[in-house]
Structures are given as structure tokens and as C-alpha cells.
Amino acid sequence: MVIIVKIPEIREYVIEKLEYIFNPRSVAVIGASRTPGKIGHEVVKNLLEGGYKGKIYPINPKAEEILGLKCYPNIKEVPDEVDLAVVVVPAPIVKQVIKDCAEKKVKGIVVITSGFSEVGNREEEDEIVKICREHQIPLIGPNVVGVLANKSKLNASFAPDLPYAGKIALISQSGALIIGLIGWTWLHRVGLSTVVSIGNKADVDFSELIIYFAEKDPATNCAAIYMEGTDAGREFVEACRRAAKKLPIVVLKAGFSKRGELATMSHTGSMAGSARIYGAAFKQAYVIQAKNLEDLYDRALALSLQPPLKNDLVLVITNGGGAGVLATDAAEKYGIPLQDTPKDLAEALKKYMPPFGSTKNPVDLTGMANEAWYYGAVTEALKHPEVGGVVVIYCHTAITEPMKIAEKIAEAGKVAKEMNKPLIACMIGGEEVEKASNWLKEQGIPSYPIPDRAMSAMGALREYGRILERIGYEK
């Protein structure tokens, strides 16, 4: 009986109803607490501080009021409809709470509470899921940090801050990484639309989230997934294939090593599976892989801000020969080996460099390059019909101001947009350069500190381009 519940499937009602979780009109926090530091307190506080505009109902039989909000002893006593119930009560009470939620006809549930299948308590988890499925209420969790969505300013989690706003949906199977990864989004200006901690994924799985983000959430245009393992591999592949036209998906698969696989199993109880099996599945699923956490964000950032790369001719434009060589090496590594600069373009580029510059690809404007040369060379390249995209590299010099260069790169970004071609920057230097690089990201130009990472990002755009060539571009 219980077994039926656990057959993995992609359920359309879940995809439809996830909007209630990420964009609810009202949220109840069941297990809300008056005591600062307790998760039940922090979730209410985070909802308030995040700027959520809907109604918030703290549920606690022993409190009148929490953080200035009227408290209810039971969700059933809330006078209005409740879209989202966030559950933080101790594990033994969760089942009863879920029953109450079903009775109240909440539209979606997030169970933060841990102590279920991840510690061997699968039976109770199955029972909870059974109730939710009977009532067609999607449940995220249990054992999660929560969910955060910038579109509704919803911070229904115990992570202190909403992420820096952008278009990437982050789905993480590790809760512990989430707070750190949200911190990164501010530090490195990697914009996220949504953060989902999927925990034990007892009910809602990767597959449904992926389809929701592809089909139902205009705020999201890329998914970044930290995955340890899944028991619903077929559904995952199916969902990714269904989503692929609209949503590039980048996955960091942890547990690739032999021992990593064991560590994963002890950590989440998921089957990690061999690297080979996952690699094949990801290919079939049109999934773009990332090699580490930085690469996950690097690639997702490019995919969220720039169009796919539609051919293999990437022009690298640099003011430093060494950085150009490194970019050339990286281009090969990431599947977009550099090709010669088209002859007429090479001729045209001579205007933007001294006689000892190089029009070969990588194009070397030399250390004399000013912002006008950068702008001229980058836009000239972008406008050339054979060029698919441009990686522009700036090595800090004693005579240039990084912000001025960044401003001209951003301006060239407008030409890139008109041409529907990707433009990616790499800015090498200290504090001032990092500031300019972050500013560029705020303007929609992905920017990276080293050529290797910039080329990996462009490589991801090419991978997505190849996927779309195979399955057809969106009409």
C-alpha cells in the first residue's frame, strides 16, 4: 500500500500547484516560536524581513502573538485560505500537522523538520506523503532549509537572506550548502530567482521542479542543480528533455568518486550511482554538467544572462598575450577550440590596436588598449556574420581604469543583444577590477576572474546551442 505512493512519476498537478509554494498569497508557519534562534522563530522573521507582501500566519497553541503577528493554535483555525504551510514542528507531530493541512486545504507544504528517511525513519515519511498525494498537495522536503523566491520576496526558510536577484533557480539536495551559496550570490553578483532545498524529496522531486521552472515560471530561465543522487532517474531524464527547449539545466553531480558515492549514501540515503551511468543519463537528458560549485554558478550565470552560442567561432579579444594563450588552452578544454579570425574582420580589427598588436584569434589589442579600442574591436567582432560570440579579456594595467573598460564592454553588450550573440568578459586584477567585474554582471554581462572560467561559461553556452540544434530552437 505504502509502496504505491513511492513509485516515481511526474505529476501535472504538482507542476500546476508549485506556484502556490513559490508565489503564495498567504503562508502559515506551523511551529512558529517566540524564541529567537529557534527555527520556528527565524522562519517567521525571515518572511517579514525578506519583504513578503502576503499574509503570514504563525501557528503555535501556546502563543498569542509572534513578532507582532497574531498567532493561531492550529492551522484549521486560520480564518482565511492558506496557500503555503511551512512545517517546523518536531518530527513526531508532523504527520498530525499534515492531516490538519489537508483538512484546511492548503495548496502546498514545505516540511523543514528533519528526522525522517535520512535517519531511517522512512515509514513516517511515507505516511505523510500518502496524505499529501491523496489530497494532491505538493510537499517539498522533509529535511530542508526551505524555499526562497525573489519574485514574491518569499523567504520561507531559515537561511537569513534572500539571494541576489536574477534568473537562475537553484535546486540543492544539500541543505548545508544553501546558506553559503546564497551568500555567494551577493558576493559575486550571481542572480537567482529561486532557491529550493529539496532534502529527502519524499514527494516533489527534481523532475517536477524542473518542469515548473521551464513552463510555469517566467522569472526563471536557467536551473542550477546540486545533485547527490536520485531514485527517479527516468523521470529526471524525461523532465529535463521536456524542459530543455526553454530551460538550460546545469548539474553538479556530487558523489562521482568511488568513496564519494559511499559518502552520499550515508548522507542522503540516495543511490549515487556510478559516474558512467550518470554521465550517460545527463547526456540523454540534455543536461549541462558543472565540475565544481564555482563552475555550477559560472555556467548557470552565463546561461541565465546570455543567448546560446550558435556556432563554433568564438573570438577572444584581450589586452594581454598571456591571458590570450590561457583562453586558447581553455577553449580547447571546453569544446570550442579557437578558429582563425575571418580575414575581413582581421583587417577591420587593425583599427583598434598598435602595429604590434595581433588580429589572430586570440586578438591581442596589447596593453595599450583603451576603452574605445575595446568597444570598437568587440562590436566589430560581434557584428561579423561568421562570429558566434565574443570573450573579452581585460588584464589590469597601470594606465587603464577597469570601470571605464567595463562600461564600454556593457555598451558593447547592447550590440551583442541586438545580434543575439553571447558576450562574456574576463577581468583579471585586484579590488578595483573585481568591483568593475561585479558591476558588469549587474549589467547582464557574465564576467569571470580567469580565462579558464570565462571559457567554461562560453563552453556551456555552446553546449546549450548544440542541444537546441538537436531538438530545435523555440519558435
Added chain:
Amino acid sequence: MVIIVKIPEIREYVIEKLEYIFNPRSVAVIGASRTPGKIGHEVVKNLLEGGYKGKIYPINPKAEEILGLKCYPNIKEVPDEVDLAVVVVPAPIVKQVIKDCAEKKVKGIVVITSGFSEVGNREEEDEIVKICREHQIPLIGPNVVGVLANKSKLNASFAPDLPYAGKIALISQSGALIIGLIGWTWLHRVGLSTVVSIGNKADVDFSELIIYFAEKDPATNCAAIYMEGTDAGREFVEACRRAAKKLPIVVLKAGFSKRGELATMSHTGSMAGSARIYGAAFKQAYVIQAKNLEDLYDRALALSLQPPLKNDLVLVITNGGGAGVLATDAAEKYGIPLQDTPKDLAEALKKYMPPFGSTKNPVDLTGMANEAWYYGAVTEALKHPEVGGVVVIYCHTAITEPMKIAEKIAEAGKVAKEMNKPLIACMIGGEEVEKASNWLKEQGIPSYPIPDRAMSAMGALREYGRILERIGYEK
């Protein structure tokens, strides 16, 4: 005749005399200028602003005084001895200037001026080198940014700032990267002793610098090299082998790809050579390779701050399962696959975690871990006789202060030092976490933003350990 000059060799007088370049009692800037923005002006300014305490003699026949310093029309007219001559005059005059330097008996020369072999003007370069070799004056360059040394507060370059102080000597064949890479040292607290732009390496080559840093410079304990190519491969290998006991050497070889090789040749005129040949040579040379610019600094930082890893048992201690899995994957990638926690240690570690923590390797203290648990677990592991080193990972949580964790990790660092075992940190999070991570580096604990980079650093320490096992530890 000219050919004789160019036979590569390791010359002992160069190794002896390099100290005059990196720690000169007096510096002449030949081609000093009154005009801000000109290299001849910037070099004088940088010497002053860097805090160099020796005498500075600007040389310019048309000026009385530059930046408050008395000017001389020719180096021969300087009344005192000159240790280092920095040459910034136009290329056609360089030869005459070198003759003057020889007559003046300067002890070392840095030629910043470009326009020699890198643009095909090899003859003049050879003639200059011939003069220097006849007079046994080591010459760095031509076509360089200059040299910078923290031990003498010498900024004899047109890079605006001395690097953040530390023990790594950076040798770069790319001048354009240098200013950016110096900026990084401040941003990421990667301490350098010295920066050498070696440019055309017409006279002083990698080999002599490496031996100097190994044998003559107590301020340096690691070399980080950005290399595009060398014509003196045998000397390079010989020098590295001679230096290896005292000096771990990390090399980022650019031009590994097919086209990168071509780009290198057009850029520096060096033979880049195939990846295979270089790979074999590096192995023979006991050189540790880096895979990109970040990795070059990551690995050098660890090697400059921590002892080599003397066995394969690295314990990973984390507060997040996901980060532990990623570290496990990375450990395998970098040649130090994780092994089981010794049984008695596992037992002892239980004191520092809740019942649902894990004493397996990676050790998971869980999100509940406070600084005391971190300290206890890390020091317990370091003290265990079978453990070779520890990687400690912190994922930011809502209930911990990264600085407090960092302080305890630094304290555990003292135990690591006593045990002569490496300790490496990984701190995942936003601005506050980055601050704590940078502070840790200032305390001598290498710290990285993701598990992959931390494990690469520990992998480098193991590589160096294996090298020393082969050639014998220093007595």
C-alpha cells in the same frame, strides 16, 4: 660569435649576483622621466612609494630633479656604487646604456624596454646580452614589467603596488598578467615575497632564478611560475631538481592546446612544445603543475604556508554532508583518495558531534557544529599518529559566526604546526565568510572558497611530500 652567448647554461655568478637585483643598496633608473604616466616616471615613483630604503638615482640628461631626487645625465656620473640599473630608455639606445652600466660596474640590470627578440630584433638583444655576460652582470629582460621584492620594499617596475607580503616568488613570462596578479594578492591574501617579470629572458632564465630562490633567498619558500615556453628545457629541469629539496615549484604551463602553442609562439617567440613533452619534463623536474591561474596561486599558497603532506591519510572535517561529498570527489581527483578514519580516532571524534553526526571520513560534525567542536575535532585528528593532514570545511549556517570558527581553526593551526602536519581550510559563504577566510590566510592557514580548490591545495602538498620521499627530506 654571437651564437656562443646564447647557449643556455646555469651560471653560478648569476645565482650569486641576483641578490643585487632583489635586494640592492642603490638603484639607478636610466630613462627616468618628469612626465607622470611615462614608464620612466612611474618606475621612480613606484620605488619611492613602495618604501624602498636604498638610494635612488634617476638618470636623465635633460632633467635636474625628478620627484625630488637629484638627477644625473649618465649613470657613469653617479658618485656612488650602483647595485641595480633599471633601464627604460627607447630600444635603440639600450645597447649604449648597457655599455655605460658595464663601465660603471653595476651589479645587476633589469631592462624594461621592449622592441627586441619579441618583435624579431634578436641581433640587438644578443649584443646586449654579450656585453652583460662579458662583464658577468645578470640582466633580467628585456621586455618586462620589472621586479618587485617585499624583503627590500623594492618596486622596480611599472606595476603600481608591491604584492601582499608572503613567501611565494612569482615568476611570470607574461608581463601583462603581472599587474592583475599583484592585485589578486591583496584581494585574496596570497602572500608573495617577490615578483619577477622575465620577459624575453635573454640572459637570466627560469633556471637561475629558481636556484636563487631555493638557495639564496630565505624570504622565499615556494616558486609559482607562469610559463609559456623555454628553449632551455634541460637547464630548467636541472635547476628544478637541484632546488626541489628546498623549494616546491608550481608551474602553470600555458600553450598546452594545439592552438595555444601557436598563440604562444606569436606572443613570446618561445617554443611552446607539446603538452606531452612538457608533462614528462615537469615530472622529471619534480615540478608540481597547476591547471589554471587560480590553481597556481591556490597550490603555491598551501606550499608556502604549510608543510608537505607525509602520508595519504587526509581527514576531512565538515559541518555539511554535501561539502564533504564534494571534498571526497575532489580528493580522488587530486590523488589523495580518502581513507577510513582510524577506529580509535572515530571513537574520540564522537565527543564533537551530535548522535546523528558521522565519524566516517569525511567527518560530519553537522550543522550544529560550533567553534569548540571544530577545534576539538581538528586537533584530535591532527594529533592522531596515522593522520597526515586535515582539511576543515565550514559551510555558513544561520547560527554560527564565521570569524569565531576561523579563530579556532587558526588555534588548531598551532597544533598542526607542532605536529608538522598540514591544515587547510575551506569556507563556503558570502562576504562575512570571505573576510574570515582571508583572515585565516593572514594567520598562515590556506583557505579556499570551495572543497575542490582546498583539495587541490592539499593534493599539491602530497605531491611535494612524494617528491621529498623520493629525493630525501632536507636534513
